[in-house]
Amino acid sequence: MKKFFILLFFISAGHILYAQSGTLEVGMKASEWKFKDADGVFHSMDTWKGKVLQINYVDPDESDLNDPFNDAIDKAVDVDKIIPKENFKGFGIVDCESTWKPNGLIRLIAGKKAEKYETTILFDYDAVLQQQWGLPSDSYTVIIVDKNRVVRALYKGKIPDSEISKIIKLIIELTKE
Numbered sequence: 001m002k003k004f005f006i007l008l009f010f011i012s013a014g015h016i017l018y019a020q021s022g023t024l025e026v027g028m029k030a031s032e033w034k035f036k037d038a039d040g041v042f043h044s045m046d047t048w049k050g051k052v053l054q055i056n057y058v059d060p061d062e063s064d065l066n067d068p069f070n071d072a073i074d075k076a077v078d079v080d081k082i083i084p085k086e087n088f089k090g091f092g093i094v095d096c097e098s099t100w101k102p103n104g105l106i107r108l109i110a111g112k113k114a115e116k117y118e119t120t121i122l123f124d125y126d127a128v129l130q131q132q133w134g135l136p137s138d139s140y141t142v143i144i145v146d147k148n149r150v151v152r153a154l155y156k157g158k159i160p161d162s163e164i165s166k167i168i169k170l171i172i173e174l175t176k177e
Helices: 002-020 067-079 103-117 128-133 161-176
Strands: 035-037 052-058 088-095 121-124 140-145 151-156
Touching: 035 121, 052 128, 052 161, 067 088, 067 161, 088 103, 088 128, 103 121, 121 128, 140 161, 151 161
Parallel strands: 052 088, 088 121
Antiparallel strands: 052 140, 140 151
């Protein structure tokens, strides 16, 4: 009988752990993570506490897929100044596990993107976030989280041109909260 209860406990605990590592969806609170940048400095969502975040989780083979979207965000922040820098941070996390490319080449590609968009690029060498959040491999995912780390938008793959202005308006609204 004792073995039965021990088995029941582990089955129940396993279901709880499985439920916590399910697919990230709009309305859910995003779980925390910690990754290094090219200089070896660790960052987490708390690095940008109090800011709306645009997290680009990217397979290096798909790194140019959402350039039109990122160009529009960049323009909204730096040129039009309709997204306030003090309340917003866009950055990338490279899914290094989803590519054949060596880490040195990945860092070179990421460095060019970081320079182009004047941002931070982090490295997920073991696809930890992909598994934790249930993100697709070999893809490009954009996640918008509010200041409380609740997912407000999630796009897998290429963001349609028709959605770009909607996302910018959402980010503007979230920065005012």
